[in-house]
Amino acid sequence: MFDLGMIESVYAQMEEHIDNARKILNRPLTLSEKILYSHLSNEKTEVAFERGKSYVDFLPDRVAMQDATAQMALLQFMMAGRSNVAVPSTVHCDHLIQAKESANIDLAQAMDINGEVYDFLESVSNKYGIGFWKPGAGIIHQVVLENYAFPGGMMIGTDSHTVNAGGLGMVAIGVGGADAVDVMAGMPWELKFPKLIGIKLLGKLSNWVSAKDVILKVAGILTVKGGTGAIVEYFGPGADNMSCTGKGTICNMGAEIGATTSIFGYDEHMGKYLRATGRSAVADLADSHSSLLCADPDVVNEPKRFYDQVLEIDLNKLEPHLNGPFTPDRATPISKMKEEAEKENWPTNIQVGLIGSCTNSSYEDISRSVSIANQAVDKGLRTKARFTITPGSEQVRHTIERDGFIETLEQLGADIFSNACGPCIGQWARVGSEKQEKNTIVHSFNRNFAKRADGNPNTYAFVGSPELVTALAIAGDLTFDPQKDFLINDRGEKIFLKPPVGIDLPEKGFSVDDLGYQEPAKDGGSIEVVVNPDSERLQLLSPFEGFNKNNFKNIRLLIKAKGKCTTDHISMAGPWLKYRGHLDNISDNMLTGAINFFNGKPNSVKNHLNNLYEPVPVTQRAYKSSGVPTIVVGDENYGEGSSREHAAMEPRFLGVKVVLVRSFARIHETNLKKQGMLGLTFADKSDYDKILEDDVFNFIDLDLFSPNKQLTLVAKHLDGSEDVILCDHTYNKVQIKWFKAGSALNLIRSSNK
Ligand code: MIC
Numbered sequence: 001m002f003d004l005g006m007i008e009s010v011y012a013q014m015e016e017h018i019d020n021a022r023k024i025l026n027r028p029l030t031l032s033e034k035i036l037y038s039h040l041s042n043e044k045t046e047v048a049f050e051r052g053k054s055y056v057d058f059l060p061d062r063v064a065m066q067d068a069t070a071q072m073a074l075l076q077f078m079m080a081g082r083s084n085v086a087v088p089s090t091v092h093c094d095h096l097i098q099a100k101e102s103a104n105i106d107l108a109q110a111m112d113i114n115g116e117v118y119d120f121l122e123s124v125s126n127k128y129g130i131g132f133w134k135p136g137a138g139i140i141h142q143v144v145l146e147n148y149a150f151p152g153g154m155m156i157g158t159d160s161h162t163v164n165a166g167g168l169g170m171v172a173i174g175v176g177g178a179d180a181v182d183v184m185a186g187m188p189w190e191l192k193f194p195k196l197i198g199i200k201l202l203g204k205l206s207n208w209v210s211a212k213d214v215i216l217k218v219a220g221i222l223t224v225k226g227g228t229g230a231i232v233e234y235f236g237p238g239a240d241n242m243s244c245t246g247k248g249t250i251c252n253m254g255a256e257i258g259a260t261t262s263i264f265g266y267d268e269h270m271g272k273y274l275r276a277t278g279r280s281a282v283a284d285l286a287d288s289h290s291s292l293l294c295a296d297p298d299v300v301n302e303p304k305r306f307y308d309q310v311l312e313i314d315l316n317k318l319e320p321h322l323n324g325p326f327t328p329d330r331a332t333p334i335s336k337m338k339e340e341a342e343k344e345n346w347p348t349n350i351q352v353g354l355i356g357s358c359t360n361s362s363y364e365d366i367s368r369s370v371s372i373a374n375q376a377v378d379k380g381l382r383t384k385a386r387f388t389i390t391p392g393s394e395q396v397r398h399t400i401e402r403d404g405f406i407e408t409l410e411q412l413g414a415d416i417f418s419n420a421c422g423p424c425i426g427q428w429a430r431v432g433s434e435k436q437e438k439n440t441i442v443h444s445f446n447r448n449f450a451k452r453a454d455g456n457p458n459t460y461a462f463v464g465s466p467e468l469v470t471a472l473a474i475a476g477d478l479t480f481d482p483q484k485d486f487l488i489n490d491r492g493e494k495i496f497l498k499p500p501v502g503i504d505l506p507e508k509g510f511s512v513d514d515l516g517y518q519e520p521a522k523d524g525g526s527i528e529v530v531v532n533p534d535s536e537r538l539q540l541l542s543p544f545e546g547f548n549k550n551n552f553k554n555i556r557l558l559i560k561a562k563g564k565c566t567t568d569h570i571s572m573a574g575p576w577l578k579y580r581g582h583l584d585n586i587s588d589n590m591l592t593g594a595i596n597f598f599n600g601k602p603n604s605v606k607n608h609l610n611n612l613y614e615p616v617p618v619t620q621r622a623y624k625s626s627g628v629p630t631i632v633v634g635d636e637n638y639g640e641g642s643s644r645e646h647a648a649m650e651p652r653f654l655g656v657k658v659v660l661v662r663s664f665a666r667i668h669e670t671n672l673k674k675q676g677m678l679g680l681t682f683a684d685k686s687d688y689d690k691i692l693e694d695d696v697f698n699f700i701d702l703d704l705f706s707p708n709k710q711l712t713l714v715a716k717h718l719d720g721s722e723d724v725i726l727c728d729h730t731y732n733k734v735q736i737k738w739f740k741a742g743s744a745l746n747l748i749r750s751s752n753k
């Protein structure tokens, strides 16, 4: 068991902190407030923070990093001048394993291809006291849920789905690597005090309706930006009736509505889960502090008085959903899919069904899927589509193998891939995807942006529960509604599938031979971290230059991005994951997925140095070498999706000075600030329309940059006319210092010197 001492000390102080908060706020408290106020860096605060306004310093209990983001986080941490991490931290090797043949072959291949990166992560972890989860151990969020998450705790992780741990009552927040560096360096971590959305769940899940459908429905209501700046707190009888891992699924996909995090109060399901995963001592502690680990009763009884927004979902009336294509908030109940697919001309023939990922690979999830698979195997059905599974952890994989689930899934024709992200993040050697044919896949993951799973922009990906994906893979048809439609087996008989039945936790307990965990050295002082200067995969960082106002004159437009521009559009994953530790190399993917407003094409922008349309990175590198500053203009919710700070570091590295958009996603906005970039929003959103391709921009008042004061940008058009564009920003005093110093890290370095 990990962290018991730390958890004891969190609980020992919690009551006092909460009493203090109750005095300051003078009213009953939500769960999020209890946890946030008991993790303040200034414990003796006497102020009530304003939700959505106050910047507050916190001291999270732990940090988790996955391999694709840990490289950049740790390259930065190495510059911070510390000998050890200040709080318990872990690295998880999950994103770099490609799904191709089968688990063992793929894992061996990954060890070979990524050896240099794994060695780097392992030695840095060993040196600085960071726990290391080897390739094959599992996906970060599942491993965290099984080993580290605890009710009432607070953690940050360099991955947007860190929020998964809300299923175990933790405030767990996805951040960029630079934020992780703050916490690992022992500094307070700053967050704008979130707004609070309360979601009351009534009724009980039954038949084909699962926890996944709750969040698919919520995403449909709130959309991809509806949770921005807010914590979503779930409560009510529907929550009390739901397994801990089901709660995890709901919190996981809170990232898809932009929420800072999501959380459930401590209950008996969480206690059972802690015990089943070998943490009875933590469960005992949580039991004896249970009133601290839930919202106060008045809050639950009269939620409208205490949350900024309240929704109610009746699980008895909920339907199974499929969300997609191309965005996770386009929600369609399965009963309406036939109509919708016809109307939208979506391909209905399903090519592949994929289950697993950090979102849905619990024992319960697999057992529900297996209950469908069992019926199919018994009745002489096979899958019409290809069917694949990526287990979330070695512990789950080992246990489902012991309990015969893997065998059943294989009888149905499933391919079992490694315990890793795989197809969820484009690590999928899908045969034929390069032909870019229009096709449909269904999966139980969380994101379905264009090109995400297989690099093919014409793959229509729909997100659903694992059991629904299993049924759809058997039917091979997107419009199949297992609640009323039948299938025909090899003897020509009509088969109705019975609703899935799940097993919350394994009756015989979890079992595993090797967790895949490696404890760091007690004293790592003498461990040397080697980065080969000729490496293609790793590159030591050099500090970014500080603010110099002369660099902000005669700015050119690099790109005005049209519509959705997620971090996958700004810094694509899949084939580019291999350069996550090499800033120069990965910068060659910068904004290559963004659509140029002026010609409707990706990766084709006007290079004003030669008047040709060229790829974005090529154009920006040309500007960089000629010393031409540039601006990137974007639409709503710019930078939605991942926590990858590469989406902020690449433009910073290549010399972009400003990112001006209609609105930002939270993590991306912070990442830009941390890297010393100027991230602004249009004060008047319709000014987006005033930006023309040949404009030249000048700031008039950047030398007066201060909190709560707009900045003025003048856009000179080709015909000599001008538009004055007022820009809003959310920089506070410290963040302006980051900007002036060139990055937040530059400030840490100067204070550690
Ligand atoms: C994702 O799901 O998009 C990722 C890959 O896990 C990212 C992190 C990354 O880009 O490395 C995330 O969600 O933060």
Ligand code: SF4
Pocket: 095, 139, 140, 141, 159, 161, 357, 358, 359, 420, 421, 424, 425, 445, 446, 447
């Ligand atoms: Fe991995 Fe996908 Fe989960 Fe991201 S969402 S951590 S890529 S499994």
